[in-house]
Amino acid sequence: MERILITGAAGGLGKLLRAELKGWAKVMRINDIADLGEAAADEEIVQCDLGDLDAVTAMVDGVDGIIHLGGKSIEGTFEEILNSNLRGTYNIFEASRRHGGKRIMFASSNHAIGFHVREQSLDGTSAQRPDSIYGLSKCYGEDLARYYFDKFAVESVSVRIGSCFPEPRDRRMLATWLSPADFVRLMKCIFDADRVGVSMIYGVSNNRETWWDNSHAAFLGWQPQDTSEIYREKIEAAHPKPHWDDPAVRYHGGMYAKVGHFEDP
Numbered sequence: 114m115e116r117i118l119i120t121g122a123a124g125g126l127g128k129l130l131r132a133e134l135k136g137w138a139k140v141m142r143i144n145d146i147a148d149l150g151e152a153a154a155d156e157e158i159v160q161c162d163l164g165d166l167d168a169v170t171a172m173v174d175g176v177d178g179i180i181h182l183g184g185k186s187i188e189g190t191f192e193e194i195l196n197s198n199l200r201g202t203y204n205i206f207e208a209s210r211r212h213g214g215k216r217i218m219f220a221s222s223n224h225a226i227g228f229h230v231r232e233q234s235l236d237g238t239s240a241q242r243p244d245s246i247y248g249l250s251k252c253y254g255e256d257l258a259r260y261y262f263d264k265f266a267v268e269s270v271s272v273r274i275g276s277c278f279p280e281p282r283d284r285r286m287l288a289t290w291l292s293p294a295d296f297v298r299l300m301k302c303i304f305d306a307d308r309v310g311v312s313m314i315y316g317v318s319n320n321r322e323t324w325w326d327n328s329h330a331a332f333l334g335w336q337p338q339d340t341s342e343i344y345r346e347k348i349e350a351a352h353p354k355p356h357w358d359d360p361a362v363r364y365h366g367g368m369y370a371k372v373g374h375f376e377d378p
């Protein structure tokens with residue numbers, strides 16, 4: 114690949130990919146609204162607000178693929194989510210269309226399906242069931258992906274990321290953990306594939322406890338190598354077993370399904 118664009122490059126996953134995908138494309142164009150420091154010889158830095166369509170259209174010019182991580186990554190006010198996630202994601206898909214349809218990886222979230230109960234295993238046909246305004250914005254991004262493929266043939270893969278951190282941080286993450294290395298491997302599979310159409314995959318490692326079945330996306334050839342199991346003893350010792358009927362354990366989305374409306378006093 115000649116040139117890849119990574120949005121949200123100053124964030125947790127963006128920093129990971131900036132380091133781990135170095136050399137994968139000849140040029141890495143990186144974007145954030147936050148400072149990205151000095152550009153390396155093979156980097157181009159574009160600091161702009163994803164909510165600005167003209168800036169995003171200019172930024173997408175000349176790229177071969179887009180890893181779209183930028184946005185509000187937790188629950189927030191509607192105004193924050195409106196600009197960064199709704200307007201920002203629209204601008205990325207629209208800019209891709211204007212430049213002939215560059216393949217997009219859209220960082221969706223498990224919070225798009227957070228109100229399913231844990232006894233129910235989900236697959237590629239499961240309905241969206243958002244647990245927050247944040248989760249709702251990820252459903253919007255997935256629907257945008259569908260619309261832009263059906264109407265304009267813009268290819269994309271929405272990755273419903275579980276919990277991508279160096280280690281799982283609580284009992285729930287024993288099921289939702291996605292190792293950074295598996296995430297990097299997934300990014301490569303998405304852009305190496307001959308065809309992705311408009312697809313969705315759950316971003317989760319090879320954990321013992323699992324709620325998400327990725328067999329519908331086997332064509333991507335992604336085989337997660339890591340497992341949260343090696344952290345189980347440590348996590349279970351540090352976090353007491355919750356009540357079985359606590360909403361935070363009843364639903365896939367955990368605490369997001371339990372808490373009330375973000376903007377209530």
Ligand SMILES: NC(=O)c1ccc[n+]([C@@H]2O[C@H](COP(=O)([O-])OP(=O)(O)OC[C@H]3O[C@@H](n4cnc5c(N)ncnc54)[C@H](O)[C@@H]3O)[C@@H](O)[C@H]2O)c1
Nearest residue numbers: 121123124125126146162163183184186197220274276277
């Ligand atoms: N880390 C995870 O476990 C996880 C889980 C589910 C989904 N995701 C999704 O993956 C993506 C990356 O997650 P992260 O953990 O790295 O988040 P993060 O919050 O660390 O990074 C997001 C980045 O987006 C930038 N950003 C926000 N609004 C912007 C705007 N309007 N214009 C330009 N840049 C803007 C922020 O400055 C930040 O650097 C997010 O879209 C998030 O919703 C992550």
